[in-house]
Amino acid sequence: MTSLRDIPFSVLDLAPVVSGGDARDAFRNTLDLARNAERLGYHRYWLAEHHNMPGIASSATAVLIGRVADATERIRVGSGGVMLPNHAPLAVAEQFGTLEALHPGRIDLGIGRAPGTDQRTAHALRGSAGLGAEDFPQRLAELIGYFEHDDDRAVNAVAAEGNRPPVWLLGSSGFSAQLAGMLGLPFSFAHHFSSENTLPAVRLYRESFRPSAVLDQPYVLLGAAVTCADTEEQARWIAGSYGLTFLSLRKGRPIPLPSPQEAADYPYTDLDRAFLDDRMASTIVGSPETVRKGLESLLADTEADEIMVTTMVHDHADRLRSYELLADLVNETP
Numbered sequence: 208m209t210s211l212r213d214i215p216f217s218v219l220d221l222a223p224v225v226s227g228g229d230a231r232d233a234f235r236n237t238l239d240l241a242r243n244a245e246r247l248g249y250h251r252y253w254l255a256e257h258h259n260m261p262g263i264a265s266s267a268t269a270v271l272i273g274r275v276a277d278a279t280e281r282i283r284v285g286s287g288g289v290m291l292p293n294h295a296p297l298a299v300a301e302q303f304g305t306l307e308a309l310h311p312g313r314i315d316l317g318i319g320r321a322p323g324t325d326q327r328t329a330h331a332l333r334g335s336a337g338l339g340a341e342d343f344p345q346r347l348a349e350l351i352g353y354f355e356h357d358d359d360r361a362v363n364a365v366a367a368e369g370n371r372p373p374v375w376l377l378g379s380s381g382f383s384a385q386l387a388g389m390l391g392l393p394f395s396f397a398h399h400f401s402s403e404n405t406l407p408a409v410r411l412y413r414e415s416f417r418p419s420a421v422l423d424q425p426y427v428l429l430g431a432a433v434t435c436a437d438t439e440e441q442a443r444w445i446a447g448s449y450g451l452t453f454l455s456l457r458k459g460r461p462i463p464l465p466s467p468q469e470a471a472d473y474p475y476t477d478l479d480r481a482f483l484d485d486r487m488a489s490t491i492v493g494s495p496e497t498v499r500k501g502l503e504s505l506l507a508d509t510e511a512d513e514i515m516v517t518t519m520v521h522d523h524a525d526r527l528r529s530y531e532l533l534a535d536l537v538n539e540t541p
Contacts, residue, residue, distance in 0.1 A: 209510065211502055211537045215250035218530065219287050219430055219517040221257065222264040222271065225464045226521065233264035234271070236523045241275045243527055245282040247534040251315060252279070253287030253515065259328040262452055262464045269302040276310040285315025287395065287430070287515070288377040292320065293332045296346050297364055300353035304367025314372040317395060318347060320383060344386060347376075373421065375428070380404050384412040391419025398505070399432035399517055400453075402489030409509050428513040431505060432490040434520060435498045435532040446492045447471055449519040450483045457482060466521045495536045 220240060222233040241252050252275060256268040265271055268286050276284045289299055299316075307314045320343040353364035354371035376387035376394055379401035387394035394412045398405045409427055416425040432449065436442035447470035454475075455462045465473075475483070491501035502514065518529045 209506055211499070211506065214506070214511065215513045216533065216537055217251040217253065217283075217428070217513060217515040218244045218249050219253050219255060219515045220265065221255045221262075221517065221519070223464045223519055224262050224264050226462075226466050226469060228463070230264040234274075236526075237265075237271065238275065238278045239523070240527060240530070241279055241282070241284075244530060245279045247530060248538070249282060249530070249534070250513065251283035251285060251515070253285050253315065253317060255287050256290050256293070256319075258293075258332060259325060260456075260461045262462060269299075269306065272314070273306055273309070276306065276313060281313075283313050283315055284310070285372070285375075286317045288317030288319040288375070290319050290321060291343060291346055291350065293329065296350035297353060297362065300350055300364040300367040303372055304354060304364060304370040307370040307372040308366060311370075315375060316372045317375040317377050318350070319377040321379075347386075350374075378408060381408050381411050384408040385415045388412045388415025388425065389417055391417050391422050393422060393426040393428065395428040395430060395515065398429045398489065398509075400489075405429070405509060409511075426513075427509065427511045428515055429505065429509060429511040430515045430517060431502070432519070433498060433502070433516045433529065433533060434490065434492045434518055435495060435529040435536075436525065437494065437528075437532070439494050439497060442493045442497075444471075445520045445522070445525045446487070446490065448521045449490070450487055452519065453486050454479055454483060464519060464521055495532050498533065499536050 220237055222237045224230055224233045244252050254265045254268050254271050256266065257263040258266050268289060272284050272286060303314060303316045351374060354367045356363055356368045374392055376383045376392050378384055379397040384394060396405060396408050412427065413425045434442050434446040436445060444467050447467050448465050451465050451470040451473055452462065491498050516533060518526050520526050520529065
């Protein structure tokens with residue numbers, strides 16, 4: 208069986224805005240975590256695109272990627288992901304071509320087909336452009352095409368030409384899994400919020416895979432929610448923030464990332480607790496030994512090529528400690 212030491216581990220950051228904090232605090236914490244992730248040996252650092260969510264500051268994803276790349280030296284930096292229905296393919300090509308030119312060999316372009324927000328915000332982002340998920344394959348092809356000059360095309364993306372970063376497809380269902388396989392692209396699956404679809408999507412991707420100029424065999428990256436602390440009790444306590452965040456989102460009332468005490472004091476109903484039990488079943492929470500067992504089980508089930516960890520806890524020190532403990536246990540795994 209593949210061990211944890213045999214695969215890369217990476218970081219997914221949503222630049223969380225915590226209760227009592229603001230976006231400036233979130234960005235300072237992102238830069239600090241990125242520098243430490245590089246020090247700890249993590250392979251890549253991706254930032255997610257979400258909009259109109261009080262607890263997430265990573266909405267201007269390309270801007271933040273550039274700042275993180277400036278603040279680090281070796282770690283790969285990218286999008287997890289850019290939600291293509293929200294953007295003109297030309298603009299995405301220009302942004303990421305510029306990033307790749309400024310940081311050659313360090314930028315990843317992860318692409319998703321969901322809006323990453325509610326419908327009213329999606330409309331505000333798109334204006335009258337009429338972009339939608341149903342146009343995703345065509346717009347993806349348009350985006351990729353801009354990284355090469357075409358004399359027969361009226362519009363070219365000058366900054367993107369010859370500066371194509373690796374393109375990834377992101378997904379939480381079978382559509383992007385199958386498309387990534389057919390195009391021969393690496394695939395990142397959001398196990399952390401769609402665990403019931405993980406095994407079917409990974410299987411579909413591998414069955415659909417066709418070798419391409421960029422990849423000769425399937426490559427699966429799994430996003431996993433992990434909270435690691437020195438003790439089981441501490442891990443469960445700080446993970447309460449993540450649970451209440453998802454519950455509030457489910458109820459249509461997203462909130463800044465609450466403190467563990469705020470999460471503990473919330474008046475949960477029986478239905479709320481049932482939802483949380485189901486949601487937290489796909490997260491890995493505990494001491495280093497518990498986290499090790501959880502990750503080894505996930506790896507055995509999926510045979511993933513890489514795991515990308517997201518840790519949503521209120522205190523930055525707790526988040527950094529979680530990544531430190533994870534790096535230690537991966538490096539110590541025989």
